[in-house]
Amino acid sequence: MFCDFTPSYPVADIADEEVHLWLIDTNDALPSKVLDDGLSLLSDGEKNRMKQFRKAARQHQFLIARVALRCILNALLNHPGARDLRFTTNPYGKPALANNSENIQFNLSHSGSIILIAVTLGRECGVDIEHIDNTRNIYDLARFYFHPAEYGTLRGPHNVPADILQFYKLWTLKEAFIKGEGKGMAIPGNGFYFCNTEAASPRLRVADPALAAHPHWLFHHQVYNDTFSTALAIASPPDTVLNISRRRLLFNPLT
Incomplete structure (x- = not known):
């Protein structure tokens, strides 16, 4: 909290x-x-x-x-x-x-x-917050915007509540990374993906290393007030x- x-x-x-x-x-x-x-x-x-x-x-x-x-x-x-x-x-x-x-x-x-x-000293950062909309068609959005590895973590309409939380976790993590890199839509949403999203700090995988100016990022995700998905991206060495x-x-x- x-x-x-x-x-x-x-x-x-x-x-x-x-x-x-x-x-x-x-x-x-x-x-x-x-x-x-x-x-x-x-x-x-x-x-x-x-x-x-x-x-x-x-x-x-x-x-x-x-x-x-x-x-x-x-x-x-x-x-x-x-x-x-x-x-x-x-x-x-x-x-x-x-x-x-x-x-x-x-x-x-x-x-x-x-x-x-978000405010840091000497480290590029990105932050994103999204209101969790339970009525949104997340599957069409994920199919268009997410990397296939991320889309594959959504288990389908029989698992909607959990899928909605997973969708917004990935969405905010991706937006935080894009904002941290500061390249906007020059970084396509399917050009990178997150794995190990259940961990305290999810891991980033970039398909083309040229897309990212910083080789190492740390990430943090949190749901605020059961209503908002928040994500933070910090350019930092992995052992930080x-x-x-x-x-x-x-x-x-x-x-």
Whole structure:
């Protein structure tokens, strides 16, 4: 379970062997002043992106995600102000800090009301969260998107509940890896697969080594609140032992 965590800034430093996972629920009641003050932290580009979402709920989600990310990174970097942080993207769109002498890496995902942010020191990372939809046609999706070795782990309509959990475990693990590598759809979903998914850290097999910039990844999967499948990917040597620190942002990140 993700622990309840009411942050007081500055956040404690992050060590080389640590991964900080922050969970934010946009359903948490936030005073309008917090949202107004949060909007002032966003860059003009972020404000324009937010305006492109037609639904108010999606704008609300984007605002909270960007405010939380800025405040967390600002605290770790001991930066003068969250508003002054600058971001850049790689050719595939993966975001990063523009000025990052501390080599802080991060990744963000959202599903429904939940936002998940991963932060590491000097290690590429990817994170994914998906709401578990029990009505979804997982078999057609898996046949199209998964590697045959992964599709073969689904046992068919007579085993739907277990197959749904296996599908979302694989789905989020694959998305976390793709986001960690930062190559987007340049990495086809059937170009790699996971095995030993029942273990604490599933193993990755890549059909073409040229698809992956990092030879070794560590993975972690967890179901949150019986409703969301979450996965984390960290570029690390196979013998690395990481400390995953889960933190619930109950929040007023501006205080």
